[in-house]
Structures are given as structure tokens and as C-alpha cells.
Amino acid sequence: MNAQQIVLASRPEGMPTADNFTPQSVELPPIKPGEFLVKNLWMSVDPYMRGRMIDRKSYIAPFAIGAPLEGGAIGEVIESQHPDFPVGTKVSSMLGWRSHYVSDGTEHTALPQTPLSESHFLGVMGMPGMTAWTGLNRIAKLQAGETLFVSAASGAVGSVACQLGLLMGAKVVASVGSDEKAQHLKSLGVDAVINYKSVDNLSEALKHAAPQGIDVYFENVGGDHLAASLDNMNDHGRIAVCGMIAQYNDTAPTPGPSNLANIIIKKLKVEGFIVFEHWQHYPEFAKQMGQWLASGQVKAEQTIYQGLDNAAEAFIGLFQGKNKGKMVVQLNN
Amino acid sequence: MNAQQIVLASRPEGMPTADNFTPQSVELPPIKPGEFLVKNLWMSVDPYMRGRMIDRKSYIAPFAIGAPLEGGAIGEVIESQHPDFPVGTKVSSMLGWRSHYVSDGTEHTALPQTPLSESHFLGVMGMPGMTAWTGLNRIAKLQAGETLFVSAASGAVGSVACQLGLLMGAKVVASVGSDEKAQHLKSLGVDAVINYKSVDNLSEALKHAAPQGIDVYFENVGGDHLAASLDNMNDHGRIAVCGMIAQYNDTAPTPGPSNLANIIIKKLKVEGFIVFEHWQHYPEFAKQMGQWLASGQVKAEQTIYQGLDNAAEAFIGLFQGKNKGKMVVQLNN
Numbered sequence: 001m002n003a004q005q006i007v008l009a010s011r012p013e014g015m016p017t018a019d020n021f022t023p024q025s026v027e028l029p030p031i032k033p034g035e036f037l038v039k040n041l042w043m044s045v046d047p048y049m050r051g052r053m054i055d056r057k058s059y060i061a062p063f064a065i066g067a068p069l070e071g072g073a074i075g076e077v078i079e080s081q082h083p084d085f086p087v088g089t090k091v092s093s094m095l096g097w098r099s100h101y102v103s104d105g106t107e108h109t110a111l112p113q114t115p116l117s118e119s120h121f122l123g124v125m126g127m128p129g130m131t132a133w134t135g136l137n138r139i140a141k142l143q144a145g146e147t148l149f150v151s152a153a154s155g156a157v158g159s160v161a162c163q164l165g166l167l168m169g170a171k172v173v174a175s176v177g178s179d180e181k182a183q184h185l186k187s188l189g190v191d192a193v194i195n196y197k198s199v200d201n202l203s204e205a206l207k208h209a210a211p212q213g214i215d216v217y218f219e220n221v222g223g224d225h226l227a228a229s230l231d232n233m234n235d236h237g238r239i240a241v242c243g244m245i246a247q248y249n250d251t252a253p254t255p256g257p258s259n260l261a262n263i264i265i266k267k268l269k270v271e272g273f274i275v276f277e278h279w280q281h282y283p284e285f286a287k288q289m290g291q292w293l294a295s296g297q298v299k300a301e302q303t304i305y306q307g308l309d310n311a312a313e314a315f316i317g318l319f320q321g322k323n324k325g326k327m328v329v330q331l332n333n
Numbered sequence: 334m335n336a337q338q339i340v341l342a343s344r345p346e347g348m349p350t351a352d353n354f355t356p357q358s359v360e361l362p363p364i365k366p367g368e369f370l371v372k373n374l375w376m377s378v379d380p381y382m383r384g385r386m387i388d389r390k391s392y393i394a395p396f397a398i399g400a401p402l403e404g405g406a407i408g409e410v411i412e413s414q415h416p417d418f419p420v421g422t423k424v425s426s427m428l429g430w431r432s433h434y435v436s437d438g439t440e441h442t443a444l445p446q447t448p449l450s451e452s453h454f455l456g457v458m459g460m461p462g463m464t465a466w467t468g469l470n471r472i473a474k475l476q477a478g479e480t481l482f483v484s485a486a487s488g489a490v491g492s493v494a495c496q497l498g499l500l501m502g503a504k505v506v507a508s509v510g511s512d513e514k515a516q517h518l519k520s521l522g523v524d525a526v527i528n529y530k531s532v533d534n535l536s537e538a539l540k541h542a543a544p545q546g547i548d549v550y551f552e553n554v555g556g557d558h559l560a561a562s563l564d565n566m567n568d569h570g571r572i573a574v575c576g577m578i579a580q581y582n583d584t585a586p587t588p589g590p591s592n593l594a595n596i597i598i599k600k601l602k603v604e605g606f607i608v609f610e611h612w613q614h615y616p617e618f619a620k621q622m623g624q625w626l627a628s629g630q631v632k633a634e635q636t637i638y639q640g641l642d643n644a645a646e647a648f649i650g651l652f653q654g655k656n657k658g659k660m661v662v663q664l665n666n
Contacts, residue, residue, distance in 0.1 A: 051598075058598050059568070222593065235392075241596045255588030260555065263574045263605035265384075265391050270603040272596035 001028040001037065004308055004333075005068040005098035011053055014251045015319060020053070021312035024068070028102055035104050036080035043096030043308075043329045044072035044122040045315040046156070050248040059274050069097035072127055074111070074118045085110065090118050092126070099308055099333040116293065116300065123326030124300040125289055128156035131275040133285045135218055135240035136164055139273050144169030146215035149206065149232075151225040152245055153193070154181040155318075156326035161218045162190050163298045173210045175202075175225060177321040184324065188299065196225070203228040213237075222246045227257035233266050241272040249319060301325025307332055334361040334370070337641055337666075338401040338431035344386055347584045348652060353386070354645035357401070361435055368437050369413035376429030376641075376662045377405035377455040378648040379489070383581040392607050402430035405460055407444070407451045418443060423451050425459070432641055432666040449626065449633065456659030457633040458622055461489035464608040466618045468551055468573035469497055472606050477502030479548035482539065482565075484558040485578055486526070487514040488651075489659035494551045495523050496631045506543045508535075508558060510654040517657065521632065529558070536561040546570075555579045560590035566599050574605040582652060634658025640665055 002025055009022040031037050049071055052063045063069055073096035077089040082105055085091060090111040095101050111121055123129060135157075136142045148165040152158045153174030165172040166189050174185050175194045182193040192209035199205040206214070206228045213234035219226060222244025229239065247254055263270060292298040303323040305314035311329045318327055335358055342355040364370050382404055385396045396402055406429035410422040415438055418424060423444040428434050444454055456462060468490075469475045481498040485491045486507030498505040499522050507518050508527045515526040525542035532538040539547070539561045546567035552559060555577025562572065580587055596603060625631040636656040638647035644662045651660055 059600070226593070243597065244594050247594060253591030255591050256593045257589045258586030260559070260589045261577050261580060263603060264576065264607070265605070267392070267605050267607055267610065269605075270596060272598070272600045272602075274597070274600055277600065 001030075001100060002026070003028050003098055003100040006308065006311055007068050008053060008063045008065055010065065011055060012050070012249070015249045016050065016053070016312075016316050018312055018316075021069075021315075023309065028100060031079055031081055031102055033081045035102050036077045036082045036085045037100060037102055038075035038091060038093070038095075039078045039100050039333050040073045040075040040096065040098060040331045041090075042074040042119045042122055043311060043331060044127070045311065045318060045327050045329065046071060046128070047243055047245050047248060047318050049315065050319070059276075070094050071096035072122045073097075074121055075101075092121055097308075097311060099331060114290070119302060119304070119328050119330070120293075120300045120326075122328050123156055123302050124160055124293065124298065125286060127275060128326055129160045129289055130278075130282060130285050131157045131242060132160035132164055132218070133289070134273065134275050134278045134281070135242050136161060136168065136216070138278055138281070139240040139271050140216040140218070140238040142168050142170055142216045145171075147171045147173060147210050147212055147234075148216045148218065149173045149175070149210065149214045149229055150218045150220070151175045151229075152220035152243070153185055153190070154324050155220065156323070157242060158218070158220055159185075159188075159301050159325050160298070163188060165218075166190070167292065167297060170216070171210075171212075173206070173214070175206075175221070181321075181324060203231040206232045216240065218242060220245060223254065223257075227259055230257055230259045230262040230268075233262060233268055235266050237266060237268050239268060239270040241270060245319070303327050305329045334363075334433060335359070336361050336431055336433040339641065339644055340401050341386060341396045341398055343398065344388060345383070345582070348582045349383065349386070349645075349649050351645055351649075354402075356642065361433060364412055364414055364435055366414045368435050369410045369415045369418045370433060370435055371408035371424060371426070371428075372411045372433050372666050373406045373408040373429065373431060373664045374423075375407040375452045375455055376644060376664060377460070378644065378651060378660050378662065379404060379461070380576055380578050380581060380651050382648065383652070392609075403427050404429035405455045406430075407454055408434075425454055430641075430644060432664060447623075452635060452637070452661050452663070453626075453633045453659075455661050456489055456635055457493055457626065457631065458619060460608060461659055462493045462622055463611075463615055463618050464490045464575060465493035465497055465551070466622070467606065467608050467611045467614070468575050469494060469501065469549070471611055471614070472573040472604050473549040473551070473571040475501050475503055475549045478504075480504045480506060480543050480545055480567075481549045481551065482506045482508070482543065482547045482562055483551045483553070484508045484562075485553035485576070486518055486523070487657050488553065489656070490575060491551070491553055492518075492521075492634050492658045493631065496521060498551075499523070500625065500630060503549070504543075504545075506539070506547070508539075508554070514654075514657060536564040539565045549573065551575060553578060556587065556590075560592055563590055563592045563595040563601075566595060566601055568599050570599060570601050572601060572603040574603060578652070636660050638662045 148170040217229040220243045223246040481503040550562040550572045553576045556579040
């Protein structure tokens, strides 16, 4: 059996480019007892993958040059000698960026039956949705009546964070990179949306959008967004630090905000988190989110690229603001 | 009755200078029923006072131009028509920077009998000691066996933080600004001390001093110290943000560290605090600290300037590293 996969050809310097990625054909061995063959249907591209392309110690090992990339994927079992994964089972794995693979079931989850497209298990029902839920509930402990600021608010995590914030009874202020995205978030009920590309002074724009101040900042961007939030946080505010996408493609150190002393003056709590460390709470999250999706209280949003050949372009598109909601690739093997 | 006091003549630009301060003589009214007259014996100068010299909203109101400065002081009641504060009572107040004053007892505390010099109620038994205790116990939750890094480690707060860290069973690494201070901290049992003025690369020096990494950083300095700690923090490390003295005299915004993404990568918790919000725990602190001082497990350290006329010089000296331990002024009225 022949499988297609994408390998990391070279480590990106700055913004990733197409030639950092190479398609490759590999011969898969026949399955043995206890194994099964998966055809991937969907794969995820996420900003955090940029970090794995750097050769450094982090919470997750770097990708190796010449090895296939990895990431969330949803596939279907098409041959099986494993009792728990019969043919037809839909499985979630971290073995994206490839058309097919053989597994013994390690780190594989069989998906429940659901009226949703399985692709949403890469988005609102998966890691990004769980990230938004964890940041608001377990890290920042957002309370009803508080004001939440979300940056990269039309992204996979941000769009869920905005919607959960509203469901939790917060006033929600969001930042996005286009007027179209801003309009869309307003249609979801977000109270005020800033197109950061159209304002001269983000801190002033945020003050205008949230004159009552910010109690919780869901940080996805870093840089000027962090600085603007520090200016506008209320006393005892919390910053859940999920990502700093503005810096992921930096080729030289970019200075941080000059107003960090607000952490003292306003007695802020700034906490970084990695959703995988909170995964034991996934069932609680999934139960709530399943109900919200079924009732229409949360809208599952995604941008779909077609074909493994376009996976690199989809990934690069994350840093160009090309997605609304979760960016996924549909594999047509 | 004639009293001497120091008023804020002008707001400092950058490092404070003598002409920002003006001595003034004022006539005190005779005391009325329910009042008492205090002769100050000791007054405190603290880095946080620099913040109050700026005209901005903060956790405490700015000093007014032309008004007497304020700060911790220990005095003795020399005339009284107040039943709770008879003549001879030693009192703690926030009415420093003056020789005498009349009070009705508001925000005054009568000091307990103690073999200590009363001046230590401005230091190790007072606000700075309580700050160190709060930061380690209530904010960073330092555990035995962890590694603690303390900056400005020979200052009023830092020198107590180092000693408490050792008592709590931590390995303690400290940063100071002179070899003499480094020697002194080593004599107190601190495991490794960096003279930051003598190293080219603070991050490398810290890595060398704490090859096992830092679990808790007690932040008093900001800037390069914060950057170096972020480089060397262990996963799930905590940063108790008490002060950023490196920036208090900045005349222009100074960029922050470029490595804030470590907050995510290492899942750090960075928390600012103001000791006054934790003051309900003072009795618990005072009981413990009183025992440690009595047993010699904590050494109360102070640098004493003489006379109200030298109070401004003592204050300016804080930013020149002139103190070891708590900087106080003994008033000789």
C-alpha cells in the first residue's frame, strides 16, 4: 500500500514557505495482528506547529528534518486486525500530514457517533475548543459580568473563546485583522470588535471599546496586543496566555511591552498554559460543548482547504489571517 | 509646637535629586481631647515611594506637590489626651518624613514590647518583611526542595526573601550589585550569588548558578533580570512580581523582555501583588518572624541614615544600591 505524506524539508526562517515542505510517497507494510490501517479524512493545521519547526527544547519535541510532520487528524479504519478498531471506525490521532498509516491503536481515540462533521473534532470539539474552555474556566476563571478581551478572535481558539465568554455572561471585546471578520463576530453577539489593522493606537482603541476596563484577557497574539491589554486591565485582572502568534515567525528577538509594571500596579495574574496538561477534563468539556453545538448556542466555524498537497499552504495561511474559525484540510485520498 | 517636615517640591524626572525635596517648618496646634502628639524616632524610605512621586492612577494616591511626603514611621507619644495612646507609647504610622505630628489614632498601631529595636518594625518585622513572606508563601507558594531566585537580594525585601527561602528548605540563588553584598549573602547561607554588574550575560550567569533551573523567581528588578529568569525557569515555575526597581526612574518607555513566550512554553504563573492587600495575615507573619528573629534564624539587617535632613539622600541612595537590608532614617528631634 502506497501512502503520501508531507515531510519537513527545512526549518523555516521567518514566515514558512512552500519549500520548507516536501511531499513524499512511502510504502506501508501489511498490517499484522493487533494493527489497523487508517485512511485520513481530515487533518489540522495549527499555529503551535510553527514552534515545533524550531530546533529547541519546549513542551513538545521539535519536528525532525526529513521526517513526516505530525498533528491532529481524523481518519477511518479501512483494514483491521485490532478488536477495538474495526473497519469503519472513525479515529482521532496526532498522525496528520499523511494519507494513510498503520497503527496499533496507541494514542488513538475512536470518535463517538455524532450528527456533526468529524472535522469538528479537530476544532470546536477538539483541541482548539478545549483550549478556549480551559483558558476561560480553569486558568482565568472568568466570571459573569466581567469583561473579556480576546485577540486573534476569529481564529480556531479565539472564535470559541468569544462565544464561550458570551455564554458565561461576560461582556466580550475582540480583536481581529479585517472588517469582514469584525462584522462576522458582531453577528455572533460579540459586544465590540476592533480591526487592529485599521487603528493607529491599539491601546486607545481598546480603551474606547472597553471603557469599563478588561478583567480577563485571552492572549493569542503577544506584542502590541499584550501591551494594550496591560494598559487596560482592571485591578486583579487575569491574563490566560495561550499563544503569541505575532512572534512565531520572528527572525530576531522582538522586545516585549514596556508596561509590564502594570502587573504589580494592578496586581495581575498572568498564566501560561498548554491544553494537553488539562486533558483529564475533556469529558466535562465535550459534554458541555456537545450540548451547546446541538442547541446552536455555539457555532462551529471552519475554513477548509482541499487535499494533502495544499496542507502547507493552509498552514502558511494561518499566519496570513486566511482562516475564519478552525483551519482544516480535507484529504481526498 | 514647631515641627520639621519634608515636602515634595517637584516631581523627579528620572533619578530623584535633592532639589525635588524641600524642608519646611510648620506650627502644630495644641492637642485636643482624643488626640496625641507624636515625636517620630524612625522613618522608612522605600523604592515604592518613587511611584507615588509620579502623577498617575495607581494602587495608592500620588504625593501632591507642596505637601509633606508620607511613609512608614515609628514614633513615641509625648503628649496625650487619648486613652489608648498614653505618653510613652511607641506607635507605627504612615506619617514619616516629619519630626512631630498630632494624631487622633487613625491608622496608628501601638507597638508591642520587644527586645528588638523599634526600627525593625519598618523592616524585617514590618512592611518589607511581610512583603517577602507574602510573596513566597501566598503568591509563589515556594516548596521545600525548590530553587528560588531573588533579585535585589540585599535590599530590605530581598534579604528577608533569601533568608525565608532557606528556612523553607529551598535552594536560594541571589543577584546583587556588588561583591561585598555577594559575600555577605553567602555568609547568610545563600547557595549562589551573582554580582550582576560583573557579568556579561546575566542569563548565562544564572544558568551557571542554578543549573537545575529556577522554580520561583522573587522579582524586584525587572528588565534584564526578568529576561534572565524567563530563560532559566523550570516548567510550572512561579514569578512573584513585587517590584521592578530598574524601571522606576526611567524617563522613556523601556522595552520588556523578548522572551515572554516562555510563559506559555513553560506554563509559568506570573503574579503581581501589593502587600497591603494581604495585611490580614500580618499576625501570622509577625508570630513566625518574631520567633525566627529571637532564635537568630533570621538576621535583621539595616542601613541607618541620621536625621530628617538626610532623608532625601537616604531615599535616593536606594536607587544607588547604598543600603544593605532595610534603609531607615533615625530622627534626632
